[in-house]
Amino acid sequence: MRRTQLALTALVALGAIAAGTGSAAADDVLLPDPGEDGLLWVTGQTGDGGAVSAGATQYRRTVLTVACKGGGHVKVTMQSLDTQVAEFSVRCPARSAGVGSVTLDQGVVQSGSFGVGIHASKQTIQWALTVVQPR
DSSP: OHHHHHHHHHHHHHHHHHTTOOSOOOSOOOSOOOGGGEEEEEEEEESSEEEEEEEEOTTSOEEEEEEEESSSEEEEEEEETTEEEEEEEEEOOSSSOEEEEEEEOBTTBOSEEEEEEEEESSTTOEEEEEEEOOO
16 A cells, blocks of 8 residues: 555656646645545645556445635546546635545446546646545
């Protein structure tokens, strides 16, 4: 699990640098730790970004949740083994958190790796995401 967390941190940081935002971690924790059913937890990012992980199983439903704030919106996409399985937008209020979520039936996300992309309407938008496969 430690390697996954380090890899995710590196990928998110690289995404932020590529988007021109540098090390853009926000101070707020917009989503709590997803607990033992969590596959991915990314907190305190700003602007465009995303993350990749592994460990998904096709035998459980998958819940992707994104929270954001800063005025504007984020477009969220999720891929499972190079196939887009989800796309939605979340409105990001200026001062409070907006939250959006999608639940994917078992079998939609295939066993193995997956990725989540975030495209922010403004590079100052703060966001967080979790991916959970409840037991």
